Amino acid sequence: MAVQTAETPANSTDGTVDLGPATALSCRECGHQVPLGPVFACEECFGPLEIAYDFSAYDTEELRKRIEAGPANIWRYAPLLPVPADVATKPNINPGWTKLVQADNLARELGVTGGLYVKDDSGNPTHSFKDRVVAQAIEAARAFGFTTLSCSSTGNLAGAVGAAAARAGFRSCVFIPHDLEQGKVVMAAVYGGELVGIEGNYDDVNRFCSELIGDPAGEGWGFVNVNLRPYYAEGSKTLAYEICEQLGWRLPDQLVVPIASGSQLTKIDKGLKELIGLGLVEDKPYKIFGAQAEGCSPVSTAFKAGHDVVRPQKPNTIAKSLAIGNPADGPYVLDIARRTGGAVEDVTDEQVVDAIKLLARTEGIFAETAGGVTVGVTKKLIENGVLDPSLTTVVLNTGDGLKTLDAVAGTGLTATIRPNLDSFREAGLA
Amino acid sequence: MAVQTAETPANSTDGTVDLGPATALSCRECGHQVPLGPVFACEECFGPLEIAYDFSAYDTEELRKRIEAGPANIWRYAPLLPVPADVATKPNINPGWTKLVQADNLARELGVTGGLYVKDDSGNPTHSFKDRVVAQAIEAARAFGFTTLSCSSTGNLAGAVGAAAARAGFRSCVFIPHDLEQGKVVMAAVYGGELVGIEGNYDDVNRFCSELIGDPAGEGWGFVNVNLRPYYAEGSKTLAYEICEQLGWRLPDQLVVPIASGSQLTKIDKGLKELIGLGLVEDKPYKIFGAQAEGCSPVSTAFKAGHDVVRPQKPNTIAKSLAIGNPADGPYVLDIARRTGGAVEDVTDEQVVDAIKLLARTEGIFAETAGGVTVGVTKKLIENGVLDPSLTTVVLNTGDGLKTLDAVAGTGLTATIRPNLDSFREAGLA
Structure with a gap:
């Protein structure tokens, strides 16, 4: 399975990528395995691909100690995720370890x-929890040599991709329906990446993204929830x-x-x-x-x-x-x-x-x-x-x-009073 | 200095309160000291009171280890704050240890x-950082036997008080100008405490709160940024x-x-x-x-x-x-x-x-x-x-x-396109 980008994978010297304990992509339906790469559907049966790992070398108590000594974010679990061992030293948005x-x-x-x-x-x-999955997609994108991070979104994901791409030094280009509420547009646009409105509904946006992945124009692009989905989902x-x-x-x-x-x-x-x-x-x-x-x-x-x-x-x-x-x-x-x-x-x-x-x-x-x-x-x-x-x-x-x-929006004031104690007492608040 | 509430301080048997290393309130201007209580101005010179501590028993390396072994929130610093040693076991919003x-x-x-x-x-x-100061005020309010938490606010503080009071089991009654933007009202009202609009500006709201503190109607009320201010500020x-x-x-x-x-x-x-x-x-x-x-x-x-x-x-x-x-x-x-x-x-x-x-x-x-x-x-x-x-x-x-x-609000879409690759290329995004 060739990596779908013109660039050499950043972490690779021999055509393989270093994603820690991840060893392959495995089809959830038929079990067919392919090498780690930016693909998401089984070439045999079109089933969804997911990450296969080799955890066999871990000693339980050593692993527990290693996790407990790790950073206060998802990278404490790096030994169990498709990321290189030094992931915590790379620029990322470092989500997780929430209350x-x-x-x-x-x-x-x-x-x-x-x-x-x-x-x-x-x-x-x-x-939102989207920061967890996007942080994973960022590391996969880095491993595969992608330079642009993308997604279709109607809200939380757009902001998560914009923010993580900014921190990690990727260009971002996020596609949303053109008539999204202004507040949501602002939350996604503030991170300064490309934010493109598509004349159509969310399904049209998704269809367009699939088209772009298959086109030379989409070369070097990691779509977090499409061609990077197996990695993304592990978050x-x-x-x-x-x-x-x-x-x-x-x-x-x-x-x-x-x-x-x-x-x-x-x-x-x-x-x-x-x-x-x-x-x-x-x-x-x-x-x-x-x-x-x-x-x-x-x-x-x-x-x-x-x-x-x-x-x-x-x-x-x-x-x-x-x-x-x-x-x-x-x-x-x-x-x-x-x-x-x-x-x-x-x-x-x-x-x-x-x-x-x-x-x-x-x-x-x-x-x-x-x-x-x-x-x-x-x-x-x-x-x-x-x-x-x-x-x-x-x-x-x-x-x-x-x-x-x-x-x-219906939630509001319990009472409105004049600024004196009489008015306070009249309102029954004492 | 008598505690200004009808109830016996919750943590007290002999009229003193347990606020950990805090020993007294000390005037920032004249140094006059008074016992720990819900007061904020010096009785001698009207200067602001702040917390005096006794840290003399701490061994540096033991203290460092104790902090490092503490929870991932502000209570890891309990030995340096006006809170009881077991503060982390009490219901509070537990802010801090932010990135x-x-x-x-x-x-x-x-x-x-x-x-x-x-x-x-x-x-x-x-x-917002207001969670830090409100969390302190909550513990002081508990120590002084207050049952209602209050403040004047135009935004962040109202939400912080509402949320912390809900978690910690206090009634809350927050005063805001009656004509605040609807979004801010919702953010404060959602926690279900009393949210009272005052017909007037923020100065009117503040004046009213000062009046309420001196009135029997305000008995048992902790105003986080007024009579609990010395504790609050330490956050x-x-x-x-x-x-x-x-x-x-x-x-x-x-x-x-x-x-x-x-x-x-x-x-x-x-x-x-x-x-x-x-x-x-x-x-x-x-x-x-x-x-x-x-x-x-x-x-x-x-x-x-x-x-x-x-x-x-x-x-x-x-x-x-x-x-x-x-x-x-x-x-x-x-x-x-x-x-x-x-x-x-x-x-x-x-x-x-x-x-x-x-x-x-x-x-x-x-x-x-x-x-x-x-x-x-x-x-x-x-x-x-x-x-x-x-x-x-x-x-x-x-x-x-x-x-x-x-x-x-001026931030928005980079481009609007039709859902096809031609339109994408025309917009110069490829």
Whole structure:
């Protein structure tokens, strides 16, 4: 498999690249392996390619010590990621090691007695979990000698790519629908890369990007979620690693994870299995629950109907960062939810807003709509008796409320008073 | 000094409170000492009270190890703060240990050769440095038995108080001008505390709060930046601690710090002096530079004129989080800038916007307008030959660009194209 760029891979002398423990790309469907390169689909069966590793040389306790002595970001897990060993010395946005908040107030409201935690990825550099995956894509782009970083996006990803490219010294060129809200355009444009509006909807943007990858004009371009997707996707494993390490190298019993393409959920499962395999955590069962908004619930619909295939939907929800109507990893999510004894559930937009407010009121965490989806689904699953409140449960918040202010625009002043004590007392505030 | 609340202090059995190494309140002007309590002005001379400590029992290397083994937040410095030793086990928002970004790209643009770092406090829970000071105020409020947390605010502080109160289990009641922009109201209201609009401007809000503190209606209320101010202000010391520890227990040669009330700058100086006194860093000179916006530059005006007093100004700048026209700690800032060989400088709003874009384009950090002020002032000081580019320099970014999107609202699409390669080539993007 030739590297699709005119330049020699930066880290290579003999045509191979140094991506640490990563050894090959392996097809998730048929197992066919190809050398590491900027490809994403199996040449045999068109199945998705993912990273194969060689972890066989690791001693469990040495590895644990090495991780614990590492930096306070995702690169502490460099031995388990497709990155060179010296990754932490390269310019990157260094996301991760976000707070695992012990959510005792929320636990009381929801009746959880076994320990409830919120993994709060709003603490990342551009305030969403996308920084994790983009940071991985940056290192793959570096290894393959790419000089431009690109993606199609409607929000969080555009900012993450713009910021990471700026820090790491790449040119960036991000494609968005031309009629995106001005606030989102500003958040993506401020990093100074090319930001190109496409006359069309998100599907048109995606189609255009696929065309560009196959054209000489796209030579030297790394599309983080297309030709760098196998590397990019691995960034989500770090959520699993961090959760377990922050729990004191313990597996949680239950995790509630949002579903957009489904990639994040599958990689969290992969990360947990790796930790078990490496002996870093005890081998015991865990359940993974997937969370969607009712207005874009192809996976929960399939789960409830007992289907193995996911029928695409036309999204209509305020949870725009999860609004993927035809999720590529939907079938794998169904497998994982069923295999682990979890479930996939959805909540209405009204429940999403209520859950955002509930999390803010109880824990002081202002979540993006995606966080409202996971908290809302957690509440619903407890009420329905599906999620066991006596077990240790981790809920993901993958983004920041400041990016979806419109969702809670109805929130406002409790009272308006004149600047004197009489007016204060009249308002019943004393 | 009696504690001004009806309740017995939570941590107290004999009328004293446990605030760790804090021993008393000491007047910055006349040195008069009073017991720890919710007071802020000297009863002898009306000077500002600040915390006095007893650090005499600490062994340098033991203290260093204790800090390094502490949590990845400000509580690693509990031995140097007015908080009980077990503070990390109490519910709090746990800010701090934000990234010290080695800003090599920005350094190249500015011609800095001695090492340039950005201390990026947008990584705090509500994305501003205010989380540091509010977290301190929370612990003081707990010690004094307060049950309601309050403040006057026009932005960042309201959100920080709302979030921290929610997590820590306090009622909150925050006062803001009634005509604040809707976005800012939402960011403060989402945490579910009382948010009261006052018919008047920020000065009216402040006057009302002072009235409320003296009234029985305000009993049991901790105003973070009024009657809890001595504790609150100490939170800024943690910026100094973190910068030095993150530099490998080294003092930077030069620091560029924004000036609103001036409190943050004075406490950073206090923190650096403490580290020297404790032997945690080498005793060597450092220079502190203050940064203001031209539209609110009472301290830089006084500095340039060689005055010891600061003449109040009516603020008119986009850097609203720094827009304090009559800064309480202005004279102390002048002292520190002169004593350390630093300076106080200001930049225009246009320069603030340019600096926000410069930082985003070079380092992928999207700063609030206050960060544009410090980066802009750094650039100006280098150009004027005041700041030495051959020395190690740390620039503070104290807030997040998502909160002041209006400042860069002019930023937008590079190009708009149709979804095909011809249109892409016509736009000159290939």
